[in-house]
Amino acid sequence: MNEAATRRALVRYSHLMHALGWVANHDGNLSCRIADDRIVCTPTAFSKADVTTDDLLVVDGAGQKLAGAHRPFGELPLHLSVYAARPKVSAVVHTHSPYATAFGATGRPLPHPFLPEAVVSLGAYIPTVALTAPGAPAVHALRPFLRTCDAVLIAGNGVLTFGPDLETAWLRAELVEHLCKIALLAAPLGGVTPLPEEMVKTLVERRAAAGLAAPDEGKPPEALGVAAEREHLATAATRSALKGLSGADAKRAAKLSREASARLVKG
Numbered sequence: 001m002n003e004a005a006t007r008r009a010l011v012r013y014s015h016l017m018h019a020l021g022w023v024a025n026h027d028g029n030l031s032c033r034i035a036d037d038r039i040v041c042t043p044t045a046f047s048k049a050d051v052t053t054d055d056l057l058v059v060d061g062a063g064q065k066l067a068g069a070h071r072p073f074g075e076l077p078l079h080l081s082v083y084a085a086r087p088k089v090s091a092v093v094h095t096h097s098p099y100a101t102a103f104g105a106t107g108r109p110l111p112h113p114f115l116p117e118a119v120v121s122l123g124a125y126i127p128t129v130a131l132t133a134p135g136a137p138a139v140h141a142l143r144p145f146l147r148t149c150d151a152v153l154i155a156g157n158g159v160l161t162f163g164p165d166l167e168t169a170w171l172r173a174e175l176v177e178h179l180c181k182i183a184l185l186a187a188p189l190g191g192v193t194p195l196p197e198e199m200v201k202t203l204v205e206r207r208a209a210a211g212l213a214a215p216d217e218g219k220p221p222e223a224l225g226v227a228a229e230r231e232h233l234a235t236a237a238t239r240s241a242l243k244g245l246s247g248a249d250a251k252r253a254a255k256l257s258r259e260a261s262a263r264l265v266k267g
């Protein structure tokens with residue numbers, strides 16, 4: 001999708017997010033990676049009902065503004081950490097949709113999986129990321145989950161989903177909200193019934209066969225913590241080294257850093 005079409009899609013989903021009641025005030029944010037180191041995103045301090053294609057801005061992978069009259073939103077580092085960890089992800093959606101945020105606000109895990117189709121679409125694991133202060137602590141808390149799934153609830157916040165394109169990321173946010181709504185409706189009836197383990201296993205295999213699985217899906221996030229931390233430190237070290245470089249050298253160093261980081265996370 002070219003930049004003009006991406007801008008139109010971002011505005012359409014921004015307005016839809018507001019129309020559905022998934023955000024209030026300046027909540028929620030959307031971004032799309034349209035090229036290596038080029039991300040189009042919504043501006044801060046805007047109702048999602050009012051965003052136009054001209055209000056969107058372009059940032060690089062480090063969050064530096066490349067184009068646009070407004071400022072990026074404060075949760076942009078969460079989006080950037082997704083893009084850094086997931087080369088095939090091209091879109092990130094963050095909403096405060098009420099049912100998903102109800103789980104986030106209570107810090108409770110969603111009792112997923114309880115619907116077979118949702119396992120194929122989202123995998124068997126939708127974690128709730130721990131409550132932290134915004135900014136770097138939030139990125140740190142999210143990092144262990146980035147390669148294990150495509151949707152997370154965030155304690156004290158809403159839902160964050162990602163995908164190979166904006167529509168997929170959006171549909172994942174929609175499905176998480178739907179699951180949270182059903183789980184809450186089922187609560188006074190005795191709660192949802194978890195799917196049998198054997199069924200979940202078969203569904204997860206079907207998901208993997210369809211090429212839908214996240215890169216490290218199924219691995220416990222704790223086991224990924226060390227690699228994720230090493231990747232973070234490597235990136236931070238390179239970033240500070242990059243400050244002394246400029247132009248083509250900086251670009252080449254950044255590319256090498258991303259490749260090295262990817263290898264570290266895998267290894």
Ligand SMILES: [Zn+2]
Pocket residue numbers: 027028075094095096157158
């Ligand atoms: Zn938020």
